[in-house]
Amino acid sequence: MLSSQIKSNEIVFGSCNKDLLEEIIFYGIGLGADFVEIFIENTDNSSVLAEEDFITSVSPSFGRGAGIRIFKDKKDGFVSTNDLTKIGLMRSVSQAIEMLDITDKKNREVFNGLNKHRDYSLSKKKWIDEVPSIHEISEKLLVSTKSLKKNNKIITRKGSYSRNLQEVMIASSDGTYASDIRLHQTVGLNVIASDAQYRSSGSRRFGSSGMPNEFRLWDHEKAANDVFESSMNMLYADYVDAGQMPVVLANKFGGVIFHEACGHLLETTQIERGTTPFENKLNEKIAHESVTAIDEGISEGSFGSLSVDDEGMEPEKSVLIKDGILKKFISDRAGELRTGHKRTGSGRRQNYSFAAASRMRNTYIAKGDYSKEDLINSISDGLYCKSMGGGSVGATGQFNFAVEEGYLIKNGKLTNPVKGATLIGEAKEVMPKISMCGNDLELAPGFCGSISGSVNVTVGQPHIKVDSITVGGR
Amino acid sequence: MNSKEITTQISEVADSLNLKKWDYGASFSNDYSVQVDKGEAKQLKASQKQILTIRVWNESNLVGITTTSDVSKSGIKKALNQANIASDFGNKNESTEFSPLAKVPIKVNEVKKRIPVGIKKLLTLLREAEVKLIESHESIKSVPYNGLTESFFERVYANSDGAFRSYSKSQAALYLYARAEEKNNKPRSSGSVKLGYGVEDIDIESCIREASNKTISHLKYSSIKTDKYLICFSPESFLTIINAFSSMFNARSILDGVSLSNKNSIGEKLSTKALNIYDDGLHEKNISSSPFDGEGTPTKRLCLINKGKIENYIHSESTARIFKTIPTGHAGLGSKVSVSPDWIVVEKSDENYDLKTSLDHSTYEGEFVYIEELNAIHAGVRASQGSFSLPFDGWLYKNGTKISIESATVAGDIKYLLKNIVNIESNQEVTTSGISPHIWVDELSITGDA
Numbered sequence: 012m013l014s015s016q017i018k019s020n021e022i023v024f025g026s027c028n029k030d031l032l033e034e035i036i037f038y039g040i041g042l043g044a045d046f047v048e049i050f051i052e053n054t055d056n057s058s059v060l061a062e063e064d065f066i067t068s069v070s071p072s073f074g075r076g077a078g079i080r081i082f083k084d085k086k087d088g089f090v091s092t093n094d095l096t097k098i099g100l101m102r103s104v105s106q107a108i109e110m111l112d113i114t115d116k117k118n119r120e121v122f123n124g125l126n127k128h129r130d131y132s133l134s135k136k137k138w139i140d141e142v143p144s145i146h147e148i149s150e151k152l153l154v155s156t157k158s159l160k161k162n163n164k165i166i167t168r169k170g171s172y173s174r175n176l177q178e179v180m181i182a183s184s185d186g187t188y189a190s191d192i193r194l195h196q197t198v199g200l201n202v203i204a205s206d207a208q209y210r211s212s213g214s215r216r217f218g219s220s221g222m223p224n225e226f227r228l229w230d231h232e233k234a235a236n237d238v239f240e241s242s243m244n245m246l247y248a249d250y251v252d253a254g255q256m257p258v259v260l261a262n263k264f265g266g267v268i269f270h271e272a273c274g275h276l277l278e279t280t281q282i283e284r285g286t287t288p289f290e291n292k293l294n295e296k297i298a299h300e301s302v303t304a305i306d307e308g309i310s311e312g313s314f315g316s317l318s319v320d321d322e323g324m325e326p327e328k329s330v331l332i333k334d335g336i337l338k339k340f341i342s343d344r345a346g347e348l349r350t351g352h353k354r355t356g357s358g359r360r361q362n363y364s365f366a367a368a369s370r371m372r373n374t375y376i377a378k379g380d381y382s383k384e385d386l387i388n389s390i391s392d393g394l395y396c397k398s399m400g401g402g403s404v405g406a407t408g409q410f411n412f413a414v415e416e417g418y419l420i421k422n423g424k425l426t427n428p429v430k431g432a433t434l435i436g437e438a439k440e441v442m443p444k445i446s447m448c449g450n451d452l453e454l455a456p457g458f459c460g461s462i463s464g465s466v467n468v469t470v471g472q473p474h475i476k477v478d479s480i481t482v483g484g485r
Numbered sequence: 486m487n488s489k490e491i492t493t494q495i496s497e498v499a500d501s502l503n504l505k506k507w508d509y510g511a512s513f514s515n516d517y518s519v520q521v522d523k524g525e526a527k528q529l530k531a532s533q534k535q536i537l538t539i540r541v542w543n544e545s546n547l548v549g550i551t552t553t554s555d556v557s558k559s560g561i562k563k564a565l566n567q568a569n570i571a572s573d574f575g576n577k578n579e580s581t582e583f584s585p586l587a588k589v590p591i592k593v594n595e596v597k598k599r600i601p602v603g604i605k606k607l608l609t610l611l612r613e614a615e616v617k618l619i620e621s622h623e624s625i626k627s628v629p630y631n632g633l634t635e636s637f638f639e640r641v642y643a644n645s646d647g648a649f650r651s652y653s654k655s656q657a658a659l660y661l662y663a664r665a666e667e668k669n670n671k672p673r674s675s676g677s678v679k680l681g682y683g684v685e686d687i688d689i690e691s692c693i694r695e696a697s698n699k700t701i702s703h704l705k706y707s708s709i710k711t712d713k714y715l716i717c718f719s720p721e722s723f724l725t726i727i728n729a730f731s732s733m734f735n736a737r738s739i740l741d742g743v744s745l746s747n748k749n750s751i752g753e754k755l756s757t758k759a760l761n762i763y764d765d766g767l768h769e770k771n772i773s774s775s776p777f778d779g780e781g782t783p784t785k786r787l788c789l790i791n792k793g794k795i796e797n798y799i800h801s802e803s804t805a806r807i808f809k810t811i812p813t814g815h816a817g818l819g820s821k822v823s824v825s826p827d828w829i830v831v832e833k834s835d836e837n838y839d840l841k842t843s844l845d846h847s848t849y850e851g852e853f854v855y856i857e858e859l860n861a862i863h864a865g866v867r868a869s870q871g872s873f874s875l876p877f878d879g880w881l882y883k884n885g886t887k888i889s890i891e892s893a894t895v896a897g898d899i900k901y902l903l904k905n906i907v908n909i910e911s912n913q914e915v916t917t918s919g920i921s922p923h924i925w926v927d928e929l930s931i932t933g934d935a
Contacts, residue, residue: 059574060821062741068821069574071567074554076534086525091532093554103531110529110604145574167742167869203742203869210870250872253711253896253932283522284629286664364532401864405674409892411876413864433865433874433894435932437671483874483894483932 022077022095024053024178025136031097032182033125039081039104040122040184043113046082047104047122048183048344050321051075051095052363058173059145061152069145076363081107083115085349089366125188131318132178135192139176141223142194148172151231152198158235159202164246165239167203172196172226177362179321187323195220195314195467197456200234204242211430213242214415218314218456220467225312241398241416244428251417251429251484257393258434258477259386259420263455264399266470268477269304269376270459271402271410272438277306277331277339278357278369279346280462288408288439289337297337298442301379304332306341308356308372314456315372315469319356322367326356331374335443343369361464368463375471379448383474386447388423394432394482395420404438411435411483433483441480449474486556488513488641488651495539498562499645504569506542508583508644510779510818511535511556518634519607521615523627526608537561538818540581541568547575550820571820581822584802584812587648587781598637599655599683607633607684611659614689618663621697624704628696630662630676635684642781642818650777657684661696665704673706673889675699675858675878678917680772699857702880706889709881709933715853715907716895716929717846720831720914720921722856722877727762727829728918729866729873730899734764734789734797736804737824743869745900746795748808753795756903759837762790764799766814766827770915774828779818784827787813792834799824831921833909844908844925852883854931856895871899874932893933902926 022028032049039047053075060068077100078091088107092099143151152170159168177193199216215238219225260268281287289297298304308317308326319325322344329339342350343358346369358367387395395418402412414432418425454471486494491511499507513535520527538552539561549572551564611633619625639653662676677695681687718726732738733746733755746753766784767774777783780802788796800808801816801824817823833840846855856879865875874896880887908925 065576065578066574067576067579068819069571070550070552070820071571072552073563073567074552076554086527086529088529088531090530091534093533093535093556106531107529110531111526112605145571149574212867212869250896253894253930283527285627286629364534366528366530403861403864405860405876408672409876411861411864411894413874431872431874431896433876433896433932435876435892435894437892481892481932483876483896485896485930 020097022051027128028180029125029128029188032188035100035104036122036182036184038101039108040118042105042108043116043118044081044083044108045119046184048080048322049100050078050363051180053178055139055176056174057145058171059148059152061149061156061170063168064153064157066149066153077103078363078366079103079107080366081111082348083111083113086111087345087366091364120184122184123186125182126186129189129319132190132192138192138194138223142174142196143226148226155200155231155235158232159200159239161239164204164206165202165242166205169201172198181321181323183323189319189323191319193220193317194223196226198226198229200238202238202242204246206246209246211242211245211248213238216456218467219312220314220316222312245416245430248428248430250431251394251482253482253484255479255481257390258480258482259390259393259395260472260475260477261397262449262451262473263453264457264470265396265475266375266455266472267399267402267412267457268434269472270371270374270468270470271404271412272436272441273304274306274371274374275404275461276408276438277341278371279340279342279350279352280368282340282350283346292337295337296335297439298332298335299445300335301448302332302335302442302445303330303377304375305329305377306331306371306374310373313373313454313469314467317372320358321360322358324354324356324358326372329355341369341371343367359463359466361466365463368461370461370463370466371459371468373454373469373471375452375454376448376473376475378450378452378473381447381449383449383451386449386474386476387420387425389447389476390420391422393420395425396434408439409437431484435481435483441477444478444480445475446478447476488639491537491556492643492649494558494561495565496645498565499541502565502569504541504565506645507540508642509537509539511537511641512638514636514638516634516636517601517604517607518632519604519611520632521608521611524612524616529604529608531604537564539564539568541565541572543569543572543575546580547572547577548581548820549573549575576821579803581803583644583646583648584780584782586783586812587642587644589783591776591783593652593776597654597682599685601635601637602684607635610684610689614659614661614693618661618693618696621693622665622701624665624667625663625697625700626666627664628661629664631660633659633684640775642777642779644781648781650781652776655683656772657681657687659687659689659692661692663696663700665700667704670704673700673703675703680917682772703878703889706891708891709893709931711932713928714931716926717853717855718924718926719855719857720923721916722859723831723921723924724829724916724919725859725862726899726902727831728826729862730868731826732868734795734799735824736798736800736808739798740804740807745871750795754793755790755795755900756793757839757906758792759834759840759909760790760793760906761788761832761834763788763830763832764826764828765830768828768830768920770920771828778814778816780812780816780822782812782814782816784814792836799826829919832913833911833922837909840908842908845910846923850885854890855880855882873897873899890933893931896930896932902929
């Protein structure tokens with residue numbers, strides 16, 4: 012490396028910034044901080060939208076910034092800035108110190124300098140050159156939207172692509188010093204179908220991390236067929252009758268039920284707030300014995316995978332629930348400090364302007380022994396939720412999520428399509444009712460919005476049966 | 486660099502790149518926020534942020550765009566270069582131009598900018614608020630979601646035709662969501678949000694009182710039988726519904742085929758003659774008001790529904806040109822310009838003779854469901870299909886008593902809802918998203934217990 016870079020008075024991406032980072036951390040520790048963390052980010056993003064047979068939007072963006080977090084006892088102060096000069100970063104440290112009103116200069120921890128640089132980006136520096144060009148993306152999106160034009164009932168066709176390239180550097184007073192490059196690509200198709208007073212929509216989204224070539228391999232024909240078929244099936248569907256009933260949730264994005272209903276309640280941020288019913292349930296049964304649930308950040312190419320979390324820790328595979336017994340919480344640095352649950356490599360944030368928090372990564376229910384048909388055959392009167400929409404969880408643990416494509420189950424067989432269904436419940440009541448898990452586990456990408464912004468996640472599960480749940484309808 | 490210097494910088498770099506036509510929007514902000522946990526500071530946050538969005542027009546008059554947080558000279562040059570490259574992929578089917586109203590003089594009220602009180606003062610105020618809220622009732626055990634923030638920002642729009650608009654203002658927000666627990670009952674949670682131009686403008690006592698009263702009022706609860714009910718929407722919940730289906734008045738959504746309306750829907754009867762709906766971004770009660778939109782068009786009051794009929798759509802420059810009208814001040818700034826409402830105002834018109842005025846939420850003794858707050862809008866609304874199925878907080882009023890409803894959803898169709906409005910109460914209430922009276926709707930489906 013060049014000596015001019017070492018002595019730089021500004022963060023330089025792609026260079027060693029160790030001396031500058033150490034100087035800033037020493038500065039914070041000298042002012043009385045127990046812990047200092049610097050998160051630096053450089054982004055290069057791009058998105059393309061195709062509508063009908065035209066490209067209607069191309070939106071590149073780039074940016075850079077730093078998030079500086081100071082802990083004193085169990086309090087933390089967080090400052091974000093676009094100013095990556097030494098003066099700017101030191102000003103941010105001073106601001107955080109001042110916010111915390113630190114007068115006691117004694118530190119709990121000693122800073123002995125940064126450890127050896129863990130550079131996870133070495134094999135990823137060419138990704139920016141390997142991802143498809145705007146021209147290539149546009150051409151494939153237009154072919155995709157053309158494939159959606161299968162009959163005159165399709166009145167709206169959209170294809171969208173988004174690419175986020177994020178270069179990060181994490182340094183903290185426990186010696187952590189890591190760098191990484193992350194690449195996320197998503198592509199989605201949407202249609203609206205209409206016939207007289209009837210309307211329906213269909214959508215599918217695909218996503219990957221760390222795979223520059225993935226968009227080129229995307230099977231747009233299959234995706235277009237799925238979206239078209241879904242919208243046609245739902246076009247003349249009746250509204251579902253509301254009530255309590257057994258449901259079978261499809262694999263892949265069906266896993267949103269676990270994500271919303273239970274996953275969020277296993278994040279240590281919920282323990283900190285006192286808003287999870289599972290706080291004191293470690294090693295106790297909280298779900299049916301057929302349920303084993305996992306959160307991990309290591310599946311190659313999955314949308315929620317990462318080489319290192321936003322606090323510089325390598326992600327682990329966390330078995331959250333084993334045969335119905337609660338085994339672990341999803342924890343970040345603040346979570347460990349405030350709740351005692353060990354970090355799991357789950358400290359995540361949307362960007363530099365958010366402090367990291369305990370967040371899910373690839374979260375799924377493990378596969379069981381049953382076939383999809385076994386589950387459906389076991390129900391005489393219920394609902395099959397083939398495709399799920401979004402969902403949310405409230406402050407007291409109640410959740411809900413929309414069913415995008417649903418079918419009635421009568422006497423063990425799928426019958427009429429139904430629309431307008433919403434699944435409503437509370438985690439601790441529903442988890443014990445997941446009585447059967449299929450053998451067809453699959454994952455699906457998504458975005459999760461919470462305390463530290465919107466992060467890429469994967470939800471997943473095999474087909475599962477919930478013995479009884481409230482279905483909102485008409 | 487300040488906004489004038491950025492404009493000069495963009496102009497110079499654009500000249501060097503032979504880019505003759507450009508515009509930009511920028512925002513510069515400083516935000517401070519605190520959260521507390523049982524009397525202790527939990528997280529204190531400060532952020533300094535700058536966002537710059539530049540559009541350029543190439544020789545074929547196609548538009549390219551780039552957004553960046555790097556407003557250094559090199560950042561601006563890179564942004565212009567990227568926008569220029571992106572313009573090769575500009576939309577050939579729908580052109581974008583400068584707003585014809587981008588240089589119309591507007592009055593910008595600078596009085597609304599307050600002096601920062603600082604993190605320590607924010608922390609002291611929030612700590613006191615948390616203590617008072619917890620002490621307000623023995624069942625309130627914590628305030629898990631709380632925050633007090635103050636923000637100071639400047640927004641700018643400028644273009645190569647000489648338009649330059651800028652305004653700066655301050656804003657503060659307090660939110661308190663309490664959690665109450667009683668033995669043998671489920672925990673219940675509710676809260677309150679207050680906005681002001683500065684912290685001194687926020688009525689903290691009223692926020693505490695509202696959060697406490699709302700939370701306590703849900704302590705005794707019961708499930709509700711799944712059925713159709715007479716509904717009274719609170720001002721907040723009715724505004725939530727109208728905002729969720731605002732694509733009915735949105736010219737962009739109409740052109741994109743995702744609206745329930747079409748180009749010829751102006752004049753279509755949607756509701757009782759007693760209903761008027763306006764979008765009024767400059768309303769004096771709108772703390773978040775902005776004097777101009779992303780394209781520099783002045784913000785204005787616009788009638789959306791007049792005596793039950795669709796009166797106007799909200800527009801950007803390009804949608805207005807297609808509809809042969811003028812922009813309405815509702816545009817964003819993007820590669821594809823979005824359009825969105827500012828501040829919805831719901832009123833009772835003077836043709837209100839068909840209303841059932843005996844329906845008053847404070848005096849009516851018959852059975853009805855009062856919907857206080859609708860939740861999970863992103864999951865339960867199908868704007869392009871007109872349907873909704875939404876969880877809510879509310880009460881069942883029956884035989885002169887009220888009881889909080891345990892976990893239920895209301896479902897229906899927006900056109901059905903608007904057509905079945907049976908009363909619009911007289912008193913309007915100001916909320917964080919607009920102004921509305923209580924609205925009564927007949928026969929909507931509620932899902933509770935089977």
